[in-house]
Amino acid sequence: MNRKRRKKGEGMGDEAAWLSERELRAWKNLLAVNSIIGRSVEQQLKDAAGLSHPQYEVLTRLGDAPGGELRMTELAGAALTSKSGLTYQVTQLEKAGLIRRSSCPSDDRGVVAVLTELGKERLRAAAPGHAALVRELFVDGLGEREFDSLAAGLEALLDRLRGRCSS
């Protein structure tokens, strides 16, 4: 895993674009963290609630919003998936009766997604198990300094990525 990525002279072109050993290691660690955590979270939500992780995130965002509703454009801005991915997840949630879509009463800026009573129930049932797993995977077992370091690093990286997207 920590082996030199590419032997010298192997003709890979622009050496300046390559990552240092340390940068590559951190990158691979990020990918591995995502993979391990992502699979555990998907599996738990599927087993416990019949939901994908993106579906669960849509439900929690609606659950956190006043009146349990958000415009689709607001959901898209916060979503974990691409726009087409979000449309698919919302359609699946609507078919399952967990949300419904309606036109926005206050303006004409588009469609609103609303959490149904069934959606609220499903979210309420799924949330404790999900939170316990997140705690187990992401919080427990890390020392306070380790967690602080991770939290600060993620905050800086996300600021940077969001600045890049909006520029």
Added chain:
Amino acid sequence: MNRKRRKKGEGMGDEAAWLSERELRAWKNLLAVNSIIGRSVEQQLKDAAGLSHPQYEVLTRLGDAPGGELRMTELAGAALTSKSGLTYQVTQLEKAGLIRRSSCPSDDRGVVAVLTELGKERLRAAAPGHAALVRELFVDGLGEREFDSLAAGLEALLDRLRGRCSS
């Protein structure tokens, strides 16, 4: 985004399982980082090389291995996807002529995946653009202290996750 997750008395059950505001924020930052980076990397590899990110990772792992080959069980241990996901990606790579599968000459512990000449070429062509994007997303613009903090946090988290998996 930083609003209180759940109002008190809303009957969410085991309060001890809930995450603190700070923990939840770090968790949401991890999800957002993954989402933004994941989509950018997928798009760039698809546009530039016709590869998915898991496919690219399989090719780089074979490219880093002696003789460009690994047993499927070795690939699975390092893979970003589930075992079934890996089988699918390897099949796609084989259909595209970028790898081939053969039985292992030195022992009978199973099938070996080997990078073909075409696979080596594709990897060589794709690698600089991918590395430049990783640098742009993950390294550039972060101060040294920020990067150190992130790297240390990810290292600690991955150690912890791997310990959990093997115990």
